[in-house]
Amino acid sequence: xxxxxxxxxxxxxxxxxxxxxxxxxxxxxxxxxxxxxxxxxxxxxxxxxxxxxxxxxxxxxxxxxxxxxxxxxxxxxxxxxxxxxxxxxxxxxxxxxxxxxxxxxxxxxxxxxxxxxxxxxxxxxxxx
Numbered sequence: 001x002x003x004x005x006x007x008x009x010x011x012x013x014x015x016x017x018x019x020x021x022x023x024x025x026x027x028x029x030x031x032x033x034x035x036x037x038x039x040x041x042x043x044x045x046x047x048x049x050x051x052x053x054x055x056x057x058x059x060x061x062x063x064x065x066x067x068x069x070x071x072x073x074x075x076x077x078x079x080x081x082x083x084x085x086x087x088x089x090x091x092x093x094x095x096x097x098x099x100x101x102x103x104x105x106x107x108x109x110x111x112x113x114x115x116x117x118x119x120x121x122x123x124x125x126x127x128x
Contacts, residue, residue, distance in 0.1 A: 012042075023065065073121060094120050
């Protein structure tokens, strides 16, 4: 049985800054974005509605990077979906998206693969 890792709220700021410096060139998140990441790390659901930029995407993947749990991300536009894929490939994070699944012929197995932990990020989109 996998042991749950629980962090205390003050540790979150350090973990977020450490992950940002390791994986991005971003110096920080906006305060409200950091609150959303801390909420996700605390085991709470978060919903952010904001224009797409690199900080937005980092809000989505930082909880996964820090906690090692799966994230589900919805991309409103095809451009944002492609930017997300580019960052995930650079970070070598296993993911499934409409782009890399469109012609595989194995749609019936996707739910099982997601459930087994094969992917760390599930990208969803009706764009394109």
